[in-house]
Amino acid sequence: MRYNQALMDELNLLLHFDLDTTQQGIKVHHDADPAVITAAVRLHDKGLITLSDGGYLTELGREASEHAQAMLRLLREPTPA
Template sequence: MIGAGSVEDMLAEIRLLLQFPRHSRLAGLKLHTDAEPMLRLAAERLYSKGLISQADGGYLTDRGIEAANYAQLLVDSLQPTMH
Protein backbone atom coordinates (compact mmCIF):
# COMPACT_ATOMS: atom_id res chain seq x y z
CA MET A 1 0.00 0.00 0.00
CA ILE A 2 1.22 3.50 -0.80
CA GLY A 3 1.34 6.00 2.07
CA ALA A 4 -0.46 9.36 1.86
CA GLY A 5 2.80 11.31 1.61
CA SER A 6 3.95 9.10 -1.21
CA VAL A 7 0.74 9.69 -3.17
CA GLU A 8 1.15 13.46 -2.80
CA ASP A 9 4.78 13.16 -3.95
CA MET A 10 3.80 11.09 -6.98
CA LEU A 11 1.00 13.50 -7.91
CA ALA A 12 3.48 16.40 -7.77
CA GLU A 13 5.85 14.43 -10.01
CA ILE A 14 3.06 13.68 -12.49
CA ARG A 15 1.99 17.33 -12.42
CA LEU A 16 5.53 18.38 -13.26
CA LEU A 17 5.95 15.74 -15.99
CA LEU A 18 2.79 17.07 -17.64
CA GLN A 19 4.30 20.56 -17.80
CA PHE A 20 7.26 19.44 -19.93
CA PRO A 21 6.89 19.93 -23.68
CA ARG A 22 6.87 16.52 -25.33
CA HIS A 23 6.80 17.73 -28.94
CA SER A 24 10.54 18.40 -29.10
CA ARG A 25 13.67 17.11 -27.42
CA LEU A 26 15.07 20.64 -27.75
CA ALA A 27 12.46 22.17 -25.43
CA GLY A 28 12.60 21.83 -21.67
CA LEU A 29 11.77 23.80 -18.58
CA LYS A 30 13.55 25.47 -15.71
CA LEU A 31 12.22 25.72 -12.17
CA HIS A 32 13.20 28.99 -10.59
CA THR A 33 14.10 29.43 -6.94
CA ASP A 34 10.68 30.94 -6.25
CA ALA A 35 8.85 27.91 -7.73
CA GLU A 36 6.41 26.04 -5.53
CA PRO A 37 8.48 23.96 -3.06
CA MET A 38 6.49 20.80 -3.83
CA LEU A 39 7.40 21.12 -7.53
CA ARG A 40 11.07 21.76 -6.74
CA LEU A 41 11.18 18.60 -4.63
CA ALA A 42 9.32 16.71 -7.36
CA ALA A 43 11.96 17.83 -9.87
CA GLU A 44 14.74 16.57 -7.61
CA ARG A 45 13.00 13.19 -7.30
CA LEU A 46 12.41 12.96 -11.07
CA TYR A 47 16.08 13.76 -11.63
CA SER A 48 17.18 11.08 -9.16
CA LYS A 49 14.94 8.59 -11.00
CA GLY A 50 16.52 9.50 -14.34
CA LEU A 51 13.36 11.04 -15.83
CA ILE A 52 14.72 14.57 -16.31
CA SER A 53 18.20 15.81 -17.14
CA GLN A 54 18.71 18.26 -14.24
CA ALA A 55 17.51 18.59 -10.66
CA ASP A 56 15.82 21.92 -11.48
CA GLY A 57 14.21 20.84 -14.75
CA GLY A 58 16.14 20.63 -17.97
CA TYR A 59 14.85 18.13 -20.50
CA LEU A 60 12.94 14.89 -20.34
CA THR A 61 15.15 11.85 -20.78
CA ASP A 62 13.98 8.99 -22.99
CA ARG A 63 12.49 7.37 -19.90
CA GLY A 64 10.97 10.71 -18.91
CA ILE A 65 9.29 11.10 -22.30
CA GLU A 66 7.77 7.66 -21.89
CA ALA A 67 6.56 8.48 -18.35
CA ALA A 68 5.14 11.85 -19.48
CA ASN A 69 3.29 10.16 -22.34
CA TYR A 70 1.78 7.63 -19.93
CA ALA A 71 0.83 10.44 -17.54
CA GLN A 72 -0.92 12.28 -20.36
CA LEU A 73 -2.70 9.09 -21.40
CA LEU A 74 -3.95 8.65 -17.84
CA VAL A 75 -5.18 12.25 -17.66
CA ASP A 76 -6.91 11.92 -21.04
CA SER A 77 -8.55 8.66 -19.92
CA LEU A 78 -9.92 10.27 -16.77
CA GLN A 79 -11.46 13.24 -18.60
CA PRO A 80 -15.26 13.20 -18.75
CA THR A 81 -16.56 12.06 -22.11
CA MET A 82 -19.44 13.54 -24.04
CA HIS A 83 -22.24 11.07 -24.81
Protein backbone atom coordinates (compact mmCIF):
# COMPACT_ATOMS: atom_id res chain seq x y z
CA MET A 1 0.00 0.00 0.00
CA ARG A 2 1.24 3.46 -0.87
CA TYR A 3 0.39 6.90 0.42
CA ASN A 4 -2.25 8.42 -1.81
CA GLN A 5 -3.02 12.13 -1.95
CA ALA A 6 -5.89 11.85 0.53
CA LEU A 7 -3.60 10.25 3.14
CA MET A 8 -0.92 12.86 2.46
CA ASP A 9 -3.50 15.60 3.04
CA GLU A 10 -4.42 14.01 6.38
CA LEU A 11 -0.78 13.65 7.43
CA ASN A 12 -0.07 17.26 6.49
CA LEU A 13 -3.06 18.43 8.52
CA LEU A 14 -1.85 16.44 11.54
CA LEU A 15 1.45 18.31 11.29
CA HIS A 16 -0.35 21.59 12.07
CA PHE A 17 -1.09 20.57 15.65
CA ASP A 18 1.23 21.82 18.38
CA LEU A 19 2.18 18.79 20.46
CA ASP A 20 3.66 20.94 23.22
CA THR A 21 0.17 21.81 24.48
CA THR A 22 -3.27 20.26 24.61
CA GLN A 23 -4.84 23.71 24.91
CA GLN A 24 -4.35 24.71 21.27
CA GLY A 25 -6.41 23.33 18.42
CA ILE A 26 -6.82 24.30 14.79
CA LYS A 27 -9.67 25.69 12.72
CA VAL A 28 -10.14 24.76 9.06
CA HIS A 29 -12.09 27.63 7.54
CA HIS A 30 -14.86 27.12 4.99
CA ASP A 31 -12.79 28.88 2.32
CA ALA A 32 -9.70 26.67 2.84
CA ASP A 33 -8.44 24.37 0.12
CA PRO A 34 -11.12 21.71 -0.48
CA ALA A 35 -8.51 18.97 0.05
CA VAL A 36 -7.79 20.33 3.53
CA ILE A 37 -11.49 20.56 4.36
CA THR A 38 -12.15 16.97 3.34
CA ALA A 39 -8.99 15.80 5.15
CA ALA A 40 -10.34 17.36 8.36
CA VAL A 41 -13.68 15.61 7.89
CA ARG A 42 -11.94 12.26 7.36
CA LEU A 43 -9.74 12.75 10.44
CA HIS A 44 -12.85 13.54 12.46
CA ASP A 45 -14.65 10.48 11.07
CA LYS A 46 -11.63 8.37 12.10
CA GLY A 47 -11.77 9.78 15.62
CA LEU A 48 -8.46 11.66 15.41
CA ILE A 49 -9.81 15.19 15.87
CA THR A 50 -12.76 16.48 17.88
CA LEU A 51 -14.53 18.51 15.18
CA SER A 52 -15.03 18.06 11.47
CA ASP A 53 -13.45 21.49 10.90
CA GLY A 54 -10.50 20.97 13.23
CA GLY A 55 -10.79 21.34 16.94
CA TYR A 56 -8.40 19.39 19.14
CA LEU A 57 -6.59 16.10 18.83
CA THR A 58 -8.16 13.10 20.51
CA GLU A 59 -5.85 10.65 22.31
CA LEU A 60 -5.63 8.61 19.13
CA GLY A 61 -5.09 11.77 17.10
CA ARG A 62 -2.27 12.87 19.35
CA GLU A 63 -0.57 9.51 18.84
CA ALA A 64 -1.03 9.78 15.07
CA SER A 65 0.30 13.35 15.06
CA GLU A 66 3.34 12.31 17.12
CA HIS A 67 4.08 9.54 14.61
CA ALA A 68 3.55 11.84 11.63
CA GLN A 69 5.89 14.45 13.08
CA ALA A 70 8.50 11.83 14.01
CA MET A 71 8.38 10.36 10.51
CA LEU A 72 8.88 13.80 8.98
CA ARG A 73 11.89 14.43 11.22
CA LEU A 74 13.41 11.07 10.28
CA LEU A 75 12.93 11.65 6.57
CA ARG A 76 14.37 15.17 6.73
CA GLU A 77 17.53 14.20 8.61
CA PRO A 78 20.52 13.24 6.51
CA THR A 79 21.39 9.57 6.63
CA PRO A 80 24.77 8.63 8.12
CA ALA A 81 27.48 7.76 5.60
